[in-house]
Amino acid sequence: MSDDRLSTLVSLPPLQALTRGLIPGDIVIDGQFRPAGGAARFAVENPADGQEIGQVADGSVADGLAAMDAAASAAAGWAARSPRARSDILRRCFELMALHEAWFAELVSLENGKILSDALGEVRYAAEFFRWNAEEAVRIPGEIGVSPNGGYSIVVGHQPVGVSILVTPWNFPAAMVTRKVAPALAAGCTCVLKPAAETPFTALALAVLMEAAGVPPGVVNIVPTTRPGPVVDAMMHHAAARMLSFTGSTGVGRKLLKGAADQVLKSSMELGGNAPFIVLADADLDQAVAGAMVAKMRNGGQACTAANRFIVHQRLYEPFCTRITAAMEALRVGPGTDPLSECGPLIHAGAVDKVDALVQDALSKGARLRTGGVRPNRVGAFYPPTVLVDVPRNARLLREEIFGPVVAVMSCQSDDEAIALANDTEFGLVAYLFTADKGRGMRIAPRIESGMLALNRGLVSDPAAPFGGVKQSGLGREGGQHGILEFLETRYVATTF
Missing domain, CATH: 3.40.309.10 (Aldehyde Dehydrogenase; Chain A, domain 2)
Structure with missing residues (x-):
């Protein structure tokens, strides 16, 4: 793991990098880019002309479970890292993304279709989630109080919720990844990301960036798939699963909430709007x-x-x-x-x-x-x-x-x-x-x-404001001081000093 892969990647325009296979079209599990278990692949097209720009490994249920295993194995080590150590890595993610913002914007435009000015705006917005959560990582709140009867102290703190499943949409392929991954990492959680099948290359390029920034193997795992229903459902039922963060339609959100209920997963839902x-x-x-x-x-x-x-x-x-x-x-x-x-x-x-x-x-x-x-x-x-x-x-x-x-x-x-x-x-x-x-x-x-x-x-x-809705537009908030709290559990200790 070094800057070498990222330097090689951004040395060419995204389309050339895709043509030469420099953007790995594979699953990311435990820090390794590897084919899908069944070697299946799917095509990603440029919506401006319908032409294929590359192929990506089509993850299976087994791949999703393997990614969950990797996240579970890395969880204790990442949670034990000091807030400052996690902050420094996220800050490096921001710096690398800011340095290569034009390259990432071109990649977003290529696989998503959005105009370059919108793509650049998205990349800058996405990078800010790394910076904001780098700052939030060292400011996780706590409380100390005295019980009403004066007999003991009430100490309230927060700890990582644990292995988190992150499901992102195609319309903001960079920002929706960083808006979930950055607070998860800042809180001390490991994760498995399921990016949209329409726009997986941005997420995979971000994996290269994060490894260059020092994110350890197993902390961020990525499973692209054309079968999101069974793959995500299997991950939600993995014994290590603790959190589900989803951005997408209200209809899909309702189905995921039903599945999350089986494991009583903490759930954050950013759903449809009108x-x-x-x-x-x-x-x-x-x-x-x-x-x-x-x-x-x-x-x-x-x-x-x-x-x-x-x-x-x-x-x-x-x-x-x-x-x-x-x-x-x-x-x-x-x-x-x-x-x-x-x-x-x-x-x-x-x-x-x-x-x-x-x-x-x-x-x-x-x-x-x-x-x-x-x-x-x-x-x-x-x-x-x-x-x-x-x-x-x-x-x-x-x-x-x-x-x-x-x-x-x-x-x-x-x-x-x-x-x-x-x-x-x-x-x-x-x-x-x-x-x-x-x-x-x-x-x-x-x-x-x-x-x-x-x-x-x-x-x-x-990134500094709490993003989220009411009614059937979702549960929880992303961004601001509230975003990191979604990936934390409140823990209370009764003690005497």
């Missing part, structure tokens, strides 16, 4: 439109935080619709790796099918099309930036995550109506609110059922 974007009558229109483009078009709308339902006061409704349509029409659609592209492809053809079905459903029920809405006749999983106005309340896209570049606008007559429309969903991840009166915004904020709210801005994610 974010409302509220524009009140006094909002600054320029600010609202600029915020809408950020909230909607980050990663081409393929984010759980993406604005899904635009609720605009009647006073600003037509001007907002006109301005947002012009902004969407102006976007240049193209491959993510093209520096001129402003809207890349969706992750695959199936995603295009889903987005188009939602748009056609809304149109069939009375929505009006301002721009887009027609699948382009071109290679790749592209869908045009689309604006729908006067969207009826029974349209599917008001109930389901769009996960694409579609703005769906409806009007409201009052603050109370806007709040009612915003809360009319089973989800509650994030909401966006625009008003010229911040006091008004702060009074409205508690009435909106969401775990996060962005007031007069289109971006809410920050």
Whole structure:
């Protein structure tokens, strides 16, 4: 384990590195890159053109269990490391990722499809989780108190929860890995990561980076697979399993929670969203439109935080619709790796099918099309930036995550109506609110059922802030001081001094 593998890896552009096999397309168990048990492999494609960029080992149940064994064997040694020692390794992970950020951004764009500016933003965001948790590792809280009867002291501390299973999605293949791995390592936990089959190479490249930073063998194990259901289920039922951290759809989250119940695993769930974007009558229109483009078009709308339902006061409704349509029409659609592209492809053809079905459903029920809405006749999983106005309340896209570049606008007559429309969903991840009166915004904020709210801005994610939702958008928090606590158990000792 040294910097040699990482230096060799980043010496070539990602596509050349993939072609030459420098990004290991294998399972990572106990610090070793190795083929899947049955030698099965699967192809990873660039969504911009459907071309294969490489093949990855297709992990089996046996591979998942072997990874759990490795994590269990490494657990005691890693937990015994001092907080400072763990912190120094995480800090080195940050430094290496910052040093090679352009390379990682190109890799993210290549296998995920997002435009280079979004990919670079993601890589920088991902690196910050290493830095933030390097700092949190040495600040794990504790308490000392006196029992009410004065007979003894109450000493409260925290200890690592243990072997953690981390399941990440394809839409942020770098950030969702570091947002889970970094706090797990900072807390003293070992882990098994199951990255999305659509984007496994970013996770595997991060494995090379982490070994170069000094992460010991067995502390981070990675099992790519096209059979996530049985593999993750087997890992959850492994005797050493203590924690499950999942980011993905609410439907899959429900199934995983049922499986986690068998082992009474501590569970953190970052699930689906249906974010409302509220524009009140006094909002600054320029600010609202600029915020809408950020909230909607980050990663081409393929984010759980993406604005899904635009609720605009009647006073600003037509001007907002006109301005947002012009902004969407102006976007240049193209491959993510093209520096001129402003809207890349969706992750695959199936995603295009889903987005188009939602748009056609809304149109069939009375929505009006301002721009887009027609699948382009071109290679790749592209869908045009689309604006729908006067969207009826029974349209599917008001109930389901769009996960694409579609703005769906409806009007409201009052603050109370806007709040009612915003809360009319089973989800509650994030909401966006625009008003010229911040006091008004702060009074409205508690009435909106969401775990996060962005007031007069289109971006809410920050490694220093607790990320998570309410209702069926999840359990627990990632990031901030709360993120590391998900990987810790509270321990109380009664004693006398």
